[in-house]
Amino acid sequence: MADAEVGDDVLDGDPTVRRLEARACELLGKERALFFPTGTMANQTALWLLARRGTEILLDGASHIMDWEHAAAAALVGVQVRPVALRPGRRVIDAAAVADTASVHATRASLVCVENTHNGAGGVLTSASELDAIADVARAHRLPMHLDGARLWNAAVATGASEARLAASSTTVMVSFSKGLGAPVGAVLAGPAAAMADAVAVRRRLGGGMRQSGVLAAAALHGLTHHRERLAEDHANAQALARAIDGAGGARAVTPETNIVMIDLPQPTATSVLDRARALGVLLSFWTPTRVRAVTHLDVDAAGVRRAADAIARALEAEHASAA
Ligand SMILES: *Cc1c(COP(=O)(O)O)cnc(C)c1O
Numbered sequence: 001m002a003d004a005e006v007g008d009d010v011l012d013g014d015p016t017v018r019r020l021e022a023r024a025c026e027l028l029g030k031e032r033a034l035f036f037p038t039g040t041m042a043n044q045t046a047l048w049l050l051a052r053r054g055t056e057i058l059l060d061g062a063s064h065i066m067d068w069e070h071a072a073a074a075a076l077v078g079v080q081v082r083p084v085a086l087r088p089g090r091r092v093i094d095a096a097a098v099a100d101t102a103s104v105h106a107t108r109a110s111l112v113c114v115e116n117t118h119n120g121a122g123g124v125l126t127s128a129s130e131l132d133a134i135a136d137v138a139r140a141h142r143l144p145m146h147l148d149g150a151r152l153w154n155a156a157v158a159t160g161a162s163e164a165r166l167a168a169s170s171t172t173v174m175v176s177f178s179k180g181l182g183a184p185v186g187a188v189l190a191g192p193a194a195a196m197a198d199a200v201a202v203r204r205r206l207g208g209g210m211r212q213s214g215v216l217a218a219a220a221l222h223g224l225t226h227h228r229e230r231l232a233e234d235h236a237n238a239q240a241l242a243r244a245i246d247g248a249g250g251a252r253a254v255t256p257e258t259n260i261v262m263i264d265l266p267q268p269t270a271t272s273v274l275d276r277a278r279a280l281g282v283l284l285s286f287w288t289p290t291r292v293r294a295v296t297h298l299d300v301d302a303a304g305v306r307r308a309a310d311a312i313a314r315a316l317e318a319e320h321a322s323a324a
Contacts, residue, residue: 001215001216001218001219001222002215003218004016004214004215004217004218005214006212006213006214006215007212007214008211008212009035009209009210009211009212009213009214010204010209010210010211011211014211014212014213014214014217015214016213016214016215016217016218016221017035017213017214017217019217019221020035020188020217020220020221020224021033021034021035021188023221023224024175024188024190025190027162027163027164027224028163028164028167028173028175028188028190029162029163029164029165029167029168030167030172030173030190030191030192031191031192031193031196032190032191032192032193032196032199033188033189033190034188034189034190034196034199034200034203035186035187035188035210035213035216035217035220036186036187036188036189036203036208037185037186037187037208037210037216038185038186038187038208039064039148039150039174039176039178039187040064040068040069040072041187041203041206041208042174042187042188042189043064043065043069043146043148043174043189044069044072044073044076044077044206045189045199045202045203045206045208046146046172046174046189046191047065047072047073047076047077047079047111047113047146048076048077048198048202049172049191049195049196049198049199049202050110050111050144050146050171050172050195051073051077051079051110051111052079052110053077053078053079054078054079055079055080055107055108055109055110055111056079056080056081056082056105056107056108056109056110057073057079057080057081057082057109057110057111057112057113058082058084058098058101058102058109058111058112058113058143059081059082059083059084059093059112059113059114059115060083060084060086060092060093060113060114060115060118060120060121061083061084061085061086062118062120062121063113063115063118063120063148064115064119064120064148064150065081065113065115065148066081066083067120076206079110079111080107082101082105082107082109084097084098084100084101085097085100085101091118091121091122091124092115092118092121092124092126093114093134094126094130094133094134095130095133095134095136095137098112098134098137098138099137102137102138102141102143103141109141109143110143111143111144111145111146112134112135112137112138112143112144112145112146113145113146113147113148114126114131114134114145114146114147114148114170115147115148115149115150116131116147116148116149116151116152116155116166117151117152117154117155117158117257117258117260119150119151119260120287122254122256122257122260122261122262122293123151123154123238123256123257123258123259123260124257124258125155125158125159125257125258126155127159127161128159128161128165128166128168131147131166131169131170132168132169134169135169135170136169144171144172144195145169145170145171146170146171146172146173146174147166147167147170147172147173147174148174149163149166149167149173149174149175149176150174150175150176150179150187151176151179151180151258151259152166152167152173152175153175153180153181153228153231154180154231154234154235154258154259155258156228157228157229157231157232157235157258158235158257158258163175167190171191171192171195172189172190172191172195172196173189173190173191174187174188174189174190175187175188175190177219177220177223177224180227180231180234180259180297180298181220181223181224181227181228182223182227182297182298182299183216183219183220183222183223184216184219185216186216186217186219186220188220227298230298231258231259233298233301233302234258234259234296234297234298235256235258235259235296236302237259237296237300237301237302237305238256238258238259238260238261238294238296239255239256240302240305240306240309241253241256241261241294241296241305241308241309241312242254242255242256242261244306244309244310244313245261245263245309245312245313245316248312248313248316248317249266249313249315249316249317249318249319249320249321250265250266250316250320251263251264251265251266251316252264259295259296259297260293260294260295261293261294261295261296262287262291262292262293263284263291263292263293263294263312263316264290264291265290265291265292265316265319266290266320267290267319267323268289268290269289269290269319269323270286270287270288270289270290270291270292271286271289272319273292273315273316273319274286274292276314276315276318276319277292277311277312277315279315280311280312280314280315281308281311282294282308282311282312282315284312294308294312
């Protein structure tokens with residue numbers, strides 16, 4: 001980052017940002033890619049470009065756009081969010097569910113959004129063929145598709161399909177550099193040149209025009225070069241973590257597909273479990289009163305994950321003992 005060649009990305013371009021955008025185009029198989037300070041801004045820019053004011057966007061009811069972007073779709077873009085009802089036994093939306101939702105509502109939709117991997121569901125994968133099937137349904141209703149791929153890198157490593165393959169059926173795709181890849185901030189929105197034509201103006205309007213942003217792009221490039229393949233270690237660590245804590249204090253660890261382990265508690269004691277784990281040096285996230293989330297990442301190696309598993313198991317057992 002300190003050595004990054006920089007320019008002015010608001011004026012006439014920053015050379016390191018241009019390198020990052022070119023690399024993102026290659027990896028994602030899209031014509032145009034644009035660097036953003038956050039994934040949230042990149043998602044909202046996609047909505048601005050693809051959705052129409054006064055219509056609905058169809059999305060997963062537990063997606064980042066729904067749960068974590070502070071109603072930006074309504075406040076900034078003027079669209080209504082329509083959660084797609086999950087089919088029984090499913091943890092994420094699929095083509096059949098999108099087809100059902102797309103055909104029953106009177107309000108017009110203008111966009112379908114998909115998240116892969118799906119954070120709220122627990123790092124759950126959608127396969128390339130299922131993404132294609134969802135896009136087919138979208139196309140039948142004349143809707144473009146936006147892929148929130150903050151963790152698309154994890155999906156690629158876990159499925160063996162390239163990022164470009166996974167993004168092929170989506171009009172636009174957002175990828176994040178600040179999750180598994182370990183950069184401090186940053187995301188890219190990529191898509192066909194026609195769809196992306198106004199993206200620079202929208203980014204500027206949202207306050208995302210950054211000047212000597214090459215220092216940030218350099219960190220993202222480092223993550224792309226050095227931290228993509230190693231995501232498999234995070235996935236193996238998540239498997240080991242789930243095996244080690246499953247059953248402790250009556251809790252169940254959901255078998256992870258990638259780097260997120262959801263832990264279901266026998267009682268609504270999530271806040272207390274978080275406190276106990278924190279006191280033992282492990283940070284977990286609150287998900288629901290009966291569910292907490294653990295994430296494996298590049299700062300914690302296999303030995304560290306074993307220590308974390310011991311601490312979490314102790315926290316779960318102490319909670320169980322105090323409830324008895
Ligand atoms: C983190 C995340 C985002 C937003 O990225 P920020 O850079 O934190 O704004 C969007 N979608 C998903 C699925 C995420 O996990």
